[in-house]
Amino acid sequence: MYAAVLTRFGSPLAVREEPDPVAGGGEVLVEVLATCVAPYAAEVFSGARKYPLVPPVVPGIGGIGRVVRVGPDATRLRPGDLVWCDCTVRSRDDALTPDITLQGWSSRGEGGARLARHLHDGSFAQLMRVPTENVYPLPAAAADDPARWSAVGCHVIPYGGLLAGRLAAGETLLVSGATGNLGSSAVALALAMGAGCVVAPGRNQAALDLLADRFGTRVRPVPLTGDSAVDSAAMAAAAHGPIDMVLDLLPPSAPSSVARTAAMTVREYGRVVLMGGVGMLGGDDFALPYPWIMRNSVTVRGQWMYPREANTGIIRLIASGALDLAPEQVRCFGLDAVNEAVAHAAAHPGPFDRTVLTPPTR
Template identity: 75%
Template sequence: MRAATLTTLGHPLTVHDVPDPRAGGGEVLVEVLATSVPPYANEVFSGERRYPIELPIIPGVGGVGRVVLAGPDATKLKAGDLVWCDSTVRARDDALTPDIALQGWSSRGEGGAQLARHLHDGAFAELMRVPTENAYPLPVTADPVRWSALTAYTIPYGGLLAGALEAGETVLVSGATGNLGSAAVAVALAMGAGRVVAPGRNRATLDLLADRFGARVAPVELTGDEDADRTALIAAAGGPIDLVLDLLPPQAPSTAARAAAMTVREYGRVVLMGGVGMLGGEDFALPYPWIMRNSVTVRGQWMYPRRANVGMIRLIASGALDLTAERITRFGLDRINEALAHAAANGGPFDRTVLVPKA
């Protein structure tokens, strides 16, 4: 098969012939039809984001494909099925705190690294093998290219599940003008949020969110003054903010994350999913008395539980979340390095760079 391989950090990917993967017990072999290229992919491949990856690697974070071969433990999947391949792989020998790796992308801790060595390669290839439980059936009418955006939507959906979002609640999405943040706005509304406060520095992007979603979105242009921004965010909510979901990138200052987090109401919830502090800089610090006296729940969430995949697929299949407005640019496998550059330059709301390996 043909695949794109990263051999050295900071160097272009190389497209060449490699042996076909062989699926063993508990695995499924999938023909990759489409995979989304994250806007920050070049930051990973250059080493800027300091992700733990072992080279050489065929990267790629999830994708839509067609089952070529299902293992003997698969009781429903069969050859020809259209599936979503979730990159979040969990070890099977610890139900309480399983080691986790993102197939073709990164890992967490030594256990995660061990898992990543077994399920090493991702979706920037014509074929990939995935654990049986990571292949989720899709509607037969699903457009693989559009549905490859599941990568961008399932992550914030996992954060909203972690924050126990309820219908009618007000959510503040910190980082709302980014690729994941804008997806979080759409998912929160699809889940029934009554109002979404969307802060950001880019006025044009804020206007785009308001135009697309209407009065349920309250855009707020940030100034960089922590106290002034917090006041503006609270005013825009028009009432208590029940949940804050932080998706700010590593380059964002901790003051922006704190300004958003401290808008939440008494007994409110704050979920941290972004990258603040990953590249150094001032630590994200919340006042102990404020957390304690207001009974605020603060929790981190890396990726999402398995059930998030099923829920996200249902939201899209039902029409509650509409993918028709996505702006899609497709690239064939031989143009992978062009695709990476395009994704980096076009990482705004609902912009999708999609790799189609057999185009």
């Protein structure tokens, strides 16, 4: 098969022939049709994000494909099925606190690193092997535009955060980082799930205007000034009432003060879910005040990626039309143009802008 290989950090990806992966027990072999390129992929491949990838490695964060071969433990999947391949791989020998690796992308701890050594390669290739439980059938309509459906990999992440925060219909959500790729997805998802309104703070006025134009009055854009007191007042005023939940999806480049200001707009007994990258590259600590958390009975929790059932949920939301992929901008690149795709993704990190790699079929 042909694959794009990260041979070492700081070097362009090399497109070359690699041995076909061989799926063992509990695994499925999938022909990759489309996979999203993350806007921050260039930072990962340069080494700036310090992800625990071990070159040489085929990167990639999940994808859309067709089943080539299934193992004996698969009772419903069949060769030829169109599927979504989830990159979030969990160890099978600890149901309570499983080790996790993001196949072809990242991992957590020594257990995650062991998983990454076993399932080393991701979706920037013609073929990939995937654990059986990470393969999800797609509706027949997805076959008309697999590249557009590969946005599942973007939408399922903030969906996991909204599930973690137990967002309920009619509630007010504030999305910290709303103008980014994941943050804008959170805005769309919250509305699809029945949120009463979404407060959307950000510095990118064009992105704020896009959100307001697309979703109407249920989105309340707030241009940020950098002054914590001014921004806090503006976010609270935009909500027209209490903010029930804050979802933080700010990138590592964002200062912790921005995340803290947004989090502290939440109401008494409210929930704050942290999913972004604040502090990953150094800088000040998030440091929410202990008395404020305690006296206001605020729930603060972290959420890395999403539970398995989020994959089924996001597919249903898209299939039903509640989450509409039609307005998204999709730019496709062949596997031989992978480095061009990585550069394009970095230059187009905004709302509903997808860069998609489409390996040639065999």
